[in-house]
Amino acid sequence: MYTSEAVQYPSKTDIRTTNRILVVEDEELIRETIVLALEEEGYIAVAVADGRAALEYLSNSGPNSGETTFDLLVLDLMLPQINGLDICRLLRYQGNTIPILILSAKGSETDRVLGLEVGADDYLTKPFSMRELVARCRALLRRQRLTATPDPILEHKDITMYPQECRVLVRGEEVNLSPKEFRLLELFMSYTRRVWSREQLLDQVWGPDFVGDSKTVDVHIRWLREKLEQDPSRPEYIVTIRGFGYRFG
Ligand code: CA
Numbered sequence: 121m122y123t124s125e126a127v128q129y130p131s132k133t134d135i136r137t138t139n140r141i142l143v144v145e146d147e148e149l150i151r152e153t154i155v156l157a158l159e160e161e162g163y164i165a166v167a168v169a170d171g172r173a174a175l176e177y178l179s180n181s182g183p184n185s186g187e188t189t190f191d192l193l194v195l196d197l198m199l200p201q202i203n204g205l206d207i208c209r210l211l212r213y214q215g216n217t218i219p220i221l222i223l224s225a226k227g228s229e230t231d232r233v234l235g236l237e238v239g240a241d242d243y244l245t246k247p248f249s250m251r252e253l254v255a256r257c258r259a260l261l262r263r264q265r266l267t268a269t270p271d272p273i274l275e276h277k278d279i280t281m282y283p284q285e286c287r288v289l290v291r292g293e294e295v296n297l298s299p300k301e302f303r304l305l306e307l308f309m310s311y312t313r314r315v316w317s318r319e320q321l322l323d324q325v326w327g328p329d330f331v332g333d334s335k336t337v338d339v340h341i342r343w344l345r346e347k348l349e350q351d352p353s354r355p356e357y358i359v360t361i362r363g364f365g366y367r368f369g
Pocket residue numbers: 145146147196197198199
């Protein structure tokens with residue numbers, strides 16, 4: 121027989137601060153090992169074996185919505201039915217901002233970049249240690265807490281962008297950008313110092329269905345430079361990286 125002292129129920133606050141992690145992995149042994157490792161760390165881990173089940177768990181209107189809000193998604197790339205990249209893409213398209221850690225047997229740069237470009241937050245290549253997985257999960261959850269109130273302003277040197285207001289100030293003066301120029305600049309400012317190829321910029325700003333020449337990118341970069349740079353012939357914001365593409369900052 122238990123007394124009230126003997127049984128310690130978690131308080132409401134405890135329940136809310138316990139992070140819930142959804143694990144999507146079709147290989148049973150890996151799936152169970154991950155769940156055990158996360159539970160040992162004190163997380164609540166729910167595991168599913170395919171993409172469709174994952175989307176059901178994560179969709180707001182799904183049968184499992186309500187009490188099953190997750191703070192992090194651990195997502196295998198190679199899955200039956202719907203693969204990990206498509207799940208990522210779909211969730212982001214739906215406006216779901218859950219942090220995503222991708223797991224993959226593939227380790228090439230292309231897969232990593234692709235994973236991050238479809239909206240994953242981090243990437244772990246198999247085989248990995250459970251210690252590393254737990255550390256990555258912890259880092260993503262911490263980062264999510266820090267960005268819970270996102271700062272909507274992008275700033276770099278003399279350029280300030282207010283993405284939600286579609287406004288850009290350059291050296292204190294408002295400049296008018298076309299939608300494509302705006303989107304280019306927003307992308308650049310979100311990833312300062314990252315080098316983008318023309319194809320990547322076309323894909324991100326014009327979309328994968330755009331039919332045309334990568335010269336389009338050069339033309340828009342020139343227009344953008346004229347609006348941003350003090351001396352467009354010697355740009356300090358949008359720098360050409362010969363043989364690769366462009367970098368901001
Ligand atoms: Ca797999």
